[in-house]
Amino acid sequence: MLLRHTPKEIKERKALAVNxxxxxxxxxxxxxxxGIHGCLPHSHxxxxxxxxxxxTLTRHYREPIMAATSSFTEGASVFxxxxxxxxxxxxxxxxxxxxxxxxxxxxxxxxxxxxxxxxVKKAYxxxxxxxxxxxxxxxxxxxxxxxxxxxxxxxxxxAVQMAEKTGKSNGRVNIVPGFVEPSxxxxxxxxxxxxxxxxxxxxxxxxxVNGPLTGKFEMYPKGxxxxxxxxxxxxxxxxxxxxAWASAEAVKALDAQCKIPCQxxxxxxGLLATDRFVDALRTVAGVSVPDCVTQERGQLLDVxxxxxxxxxxxxxxxxxxxxxxxxxxxxxxxxxxxxxxxxTGTPGKAFTxxxxxxxxxxxxxxxxQNPGDMFLLHQWIKNEPVDLLICNTYGKYMARDEDIxxxxxxxxxxxxxxxxxxPTVGYKGGLHLLExxxxxxxxxxxxDASEETFELVE
Numbered sequence: 014m015l016l017r018h019t020p021k022e023i024k025e026r027k028a029l030a031v032n033x034x035x036x037x038x039x040x041x042x043x044x045x046x047x048g049i050h051g052c053l054p055h056s057h058x059x060x061x062x063x064x065x066x067x068x069t070l071t072r073h074y075r076e077p078i079m080a081a082t083s084s085f086t087e088g089a090s091v092f093x094x095x096x097x098x099x100x101x102x103x104x105x106x107x108x109x110x111x112x113x114x115x116x117x118x119x120x121x122x123x124x125x126x127x128x129x130x131x132x133v134k135k136a137y138x139x140x141x142x143x144x145x146x147x148x149x150x151x152x153x154x155x156x157x158x159x160x161x162x163x164x165x166x167x168x169x170x171x172a173v174q175m176a177e178k179t180g181k182s183n184g185r186v187n188i189v190p191g192f193v194e195p196s197x198x199x200x201x202x203x204x205x206x207x208x209x210x211x212x213x214x215x216x217x218x219x220x221x222v223n224g225p226l227t228g229k230f231e232m233y234p235k236g237x238x239x240x241x242x243x244x245x246x247x248x249x250x251x252x253x254x255x256x257a258w259a260s261a262e263a264v265k266a267l268d269a270q271c272k273i274p275c276q277x278x279x280x281x282x283g284l285l286a287t288d289r290f291v292d293a294l295r296t297v298a299g300v301s302v303p304d305c306v307t308q309e310r311g312q313l314l315d316v317x318x319x320x321x322x323x324x325x326x327x328x329x330x331x332x333x334x335x336x337x338x339x340x341x342x343x344x345x346x347x348x349x350x351x352x353x354x355x356x357t358g359t360p361g362k363a364f365t366x367x368x369x370x371x372x373x374x375x376x377x378x379x380x381x382q383n384p385g386d387m388f389l390l391h392q393w394i395k396n397e398p399v400d401l402l403i404c405n406t407y408g409k410y411m412a413r414d415e416d417i418x419x420x421x422x423x424x425x426x427x428x429x430x431x432x433x434x435x436p437t438v439g440y441k442g443g444l445h446l447l448e449x450x451x452x453x454x455x456x457x458x459x460x461d462a463s464e465e466t467f468e469l470v471e
Contacts, residue, residue, distance in 0.1 A: 017414065019388065021395045031388035032407060034332040035358030036425070037155035038163030039117050040066045041192060041259075043080055045167035046115030048198075048216020050237030053111040054080040057098055057129060058119025062155075073425040074195075074222040074433050079232060081105050081114070085121055094127045095135075102141050102148065109232060112240055116150040117167060123154035147240065149174045159359040160424065161258045161334050164192045168216060169262040175240070176247035178271040183248040186297055187273065188212045189263045191256030191280055191336050192424065193438065195219040195236075200436035201255070201281070204291065207306050210298045213242045213249060223433035247271040251297035255290070256280050256336030258361055280336050281438045282446070283344025284313060290439075309440035316444060317348050320451055323471070327454065328397075330354040332390050332404035333423035335364045335383070341403070341422070343371045344443065350401075351375060354393040356385035387411065401454065418453035422446070 039056060043066050046054035056063035063082035070078040083089070083097040098116070105114055116129060129150045136142050151170035153163040168189055188205070190198045199219040205212045220236020246252075252267050252275040254260030264275035274297075281290035287310075295302055317324075329345055329352045331338055342352045353375075355368055364383045372379045380393050387404070391411045394402075402412050405423040412419035426432050436442035455471060462468075 019391045019395065019414075021392065023389070023392045023396070026389075030358070030384075030386045033358040033384070033386045034356050034390075034404070035159035035161070035334075035384075036069065037066075037160060038153035038158050038166065039119055039155060040069055041160035041163030041165070042115070042117035042151060042153045042167035043067070043078070044070060044160075044192070044218065045164045045171070045216045046080075046117070047078070047221050048218040048237055049113055049115065049171065049243065050235075050239050051112030051233045052237065053105060053109060053114050053233075055101065055105070055114050055116045056080060056082045056119060057094060057116050057127065057150075058083060058121045059085045062119045062121070069425060070222070072427045075430065076222045076224070076433075077230075078222070081109075083122070090121060090125060093125060094122050095132050098127075098129070098132050099136055099139075099141055102136050106141070106143055106146060111146070111233065113147040113149065115167060115171070116148060117153045117163065118151075119153070120155045123152065123156075147175070159334075161192050161336065161359045165259050165262050168260065169266050171215065171243060172246065172263045173266050173270060175243040176267055176271055177244045178247035181248060182250055183245050185211050185213050185245070185249045186294065187246050187249045187252035187264065187267065188214045189252070189254045189260035190214060190217070191254075191259035192334060193255075193280065193337075194432050194436065195221065195223040196432070196434050196436040197438040197442065200439045200442055204281075204306070204439050205294060207303055208291070208294050208298065209300050209303075210294050213246050214238060215243060215246065247273070249273055251275070253278055253290075253293055253297070257363065258334070258336045258359060260336075279340040279343075281442075282337065282340035283443050284310070284317070284347055284440075285343055286340035287439050287443065306440075313440045313443045313447070316447055320447075321349060323451055323454055323458075325349040326351060327400040328353045329401045329403060330390060330394055330399045330417075331402075332356045332358075332385075332387055332408065335359050335361055337423055339364070339367050339371070342368055344446070346371055346374070348447070353378065353397060353399060354380045354390055356382050356387065356390045358384050358386060360384045391415075401450065403450075418457045420446075420449050420453055 043054040067078045151166045195218040215238040217238045221234045224234045252264040254264035254277045261277045268275040279286045281287040327350045335357045402417045403420045406427045437446045
């Protein structure tokens with residue numbers, strides 16, 4: 014009973030977060046950098062920060078995560094990190110030869126006030142950055158935001174610092190996929206391909222953090238968005254950002270800089286959000302929806318219809334990123350379930366409003382907290398038990414303590430595999446997510462069934 018001391022009585026907390034439903038900005042920035050082909054993420058701060066961020070991504074994906082660091086010591090903390098970053102860039106391009114370095118800051122470099130923009134300009138001027146190589150940079154202090162905002166900041170910086178407008182349309186659509194799994198990014202590309210749309214997806218971690226085991230180490234795997242595509246993004250005919258928190262800033266920046274019309278959609282998790290994404294692609298590209306897409310939608314509808322008795326009225330508690338939770342909550346409501354406790358650690362006032370709109374049919378019975386933590390979620394569950402818990406690996410303690418069926422979803426997932434290979438976006442992803450939900454609910458029903466009600470066919 015790992016959390017047996019969590020009190021049922023809820024008291025207001027302002028200065029303390031217990032098990033926050035988020036992690037820090039540089040992790041998101043590092044993940045975004047990995048989604049560019051030939052890119053080496055670089056942590057401008059202490060070696061320990063970089064080690065933590067790499068290890069978290071390594072544990073989630075079970076892949077070696079390559080990243081460099083400025084390795085601050087006491088001297089850099091006092092006099093600034095310019096010398097460290099210049100030396101790091103020289104070493105990186107000499108030894109590891111990436112096509113791009115994506116620099117993100119940490120608490121330490123932000124607190125002492127390093128001007129990374131000026132340092133990078135000096136590196137270009139002095140020839141530290143070789144011809145044909147690139148360095149992008151962004152600000153990601155860990156004491157504000159979360160891994161989602163860190164991802165957003167890096168993707169925006171990549172868009173602003175790399176996109177070029179020639180005035181000649183490339184006939185493509187920019188898609189910023191948000192902080193999702195490489196399997197989800199691959200599924201987004203597959204959906205676009207079925208519609209006959211040629212997207213520029215950036216970043217794209219498919220093939221990078223879920224690649225095959227070949228017996229040969231590759232510093233820069235074959236996956237990732239090519240730099241040529243990043244440059245060409247300034248000539249696209251439209252941009253779609255998936256998720257207001259992780260993707261909106263990048264597509265808005267491209268609109269402001271290159272005059273590319275943009276729209277922000279929910280992540281295509283579940284039936285309705287996927288419908289909106291498919292319709293957005295259809296509209297901006299001027300194409301028709303093929304039968305193969307309609308068939309996948311029908312399969313998802315069929316399973317929802319067939320399995321209604323096992324879903325209807327079940328209460329659900331959720332924690333995770335806002336971009337994930339909004340369409341996930343909508344999907345649960347669509348299939349007849351009742352989300353009752355919802356927590357995200359990433360700040361943003363629009364979250365609560367969206368959730369309240371989606372769950373309006375339940376009146377004031379829904380608990381929503383933004384930003385909140387998993388301690389509060391556990392207290393809510395103690396006061397009003399649920400039939401299902403959906404969140405990252407850290408929810409397993411609550412699930413065990415309260416004996417709740419548990420579906421792992423979000424970041425990080427440290428004790429299971431599959432998230433890097435099986436999508437939860439799109440109609441196929443909706444089927445996979447639904448199968449996971451039904452699996453744990455029906456396993457629980459079997460576990461608790463008497464001899465008389467233990468049926469072979471449900």
